[in-house]
Amino acid sequence: MARQELAHYLRERRAARRPHEIGLAATGTVRRTPGLRREEVAELAHMSVDYYTRLEQARGPRPSARILDGLARALRLTPAERSHLFRLAGTSAPPGLSAVRRVRPHVARMLERLPETGALVTDATYDVLAWNPLARTLLHADLGGGTTNLARRRFLSRERLPESSSAEEFGHIVVARLRRAADRYPHDPRLAALLTELHTGSAEFRQIWQTRPVHAPGHRTKTLDHPEAGALRLNCDVLLVPEDDQEVVLMTADPGSPAARTLRRLAGRTT
Structure with missing residues (x-):
């Protein structure tokens, strides 16, 4: 069940992100959906497309903290979303590299x-x-x-x-x-x-x-x-x-x- 929830969350966050929000320039090609492509997330997270695809399909192994951190950065997750991602993967989110110095x-x-x-x-x-x-x-x-x-x-x-x-x-x-x-x-x-x-x-x-x-x-x-x-x-x-x-x-x-x-x-x- 946890794998399915993690897979659903990744698909949901990928669909919610727009290319311009994460610094991807328009390519001129028409997108069938407004969200990010799997290969774009995989590249930003420094992992293979096959590995990321298996995560979204609930077929992959339990991701490590390094993999989860890469996904959080690639999908531009907020601190709360990042913590939720780690919880779905069955682990606690480690603290960020530095204290947060911006005010909501x-x-x-x-x-x-x-x-x-x-x-x-x-x-x-x-x-x-x-x-x-x-x-x-x-x-x-x-x-x-x-x-x-x-x-x-x-x-x-x-x-x-x-x-x-x-x-x-x-x-x-x-x-x-x-x-x-x-x-x-x-x-x-x-x-x-x-x-x-x-x-x-x-x-x-x-x-x-x-x-x-x-x-x-x-x-x-x-x-x-x-x-x-x-x-x-x-x-x-x-x-x-x-x-x-x-x-x-x-x-x-x-x-x-x-x-x-x-x-x-x-x-x-x-x-």
Whole structure:
């Protein structure tokens, strides 16, 4: 049954892809169907046409992870589709070569719809990928260049983020997430460079790293000492984007609280 499901999925994805979507130039010949030809998928996946045909006909052997990765690239599968392909083949999808550093459009649009919530998106290495104006104001940081890394700012930067009651806890959270990232993306050069920089430049980071901290994202309450607005008691919640190994961080205040009034004032100023 699993072979048939895998074969059906391959045929379905091949039919759904258009040649121009994967960079194939028009040949001038009329196609009987709008999707890709088997030989085109086989060439892109670096396998023989006969082998690919047998997979689509549920006659082939169980494909290896290398074969599945080649098919995922050839068919331009999303991370979720890639994981589904591996599940149909009876195995778990290994992580990609590097952390995903793009934000899905619907996630970016969500940040814009939260005017009185500070919201930002971080990747598996704590690069800040997207943010809304209130998040930039609360963090008192220039996020406009898209080059901010929260791990680097926490452990290395002289221009640290505003201090909070949970600064020590956040350090352990950062290290726990970077340890997971190191396991998942052992060949990511940017992550490797970041870890080298942190180990070299921060004794605190080295000490926490050796403790192998474990942390699951969730709800926290912290008091943020903002240089302009003063002490703000905020709720910090994390929503996961699991297919991209990203986190959406939401900073809010209890309704009717002084912090909520401050967030409303700051939000009005940012607009």
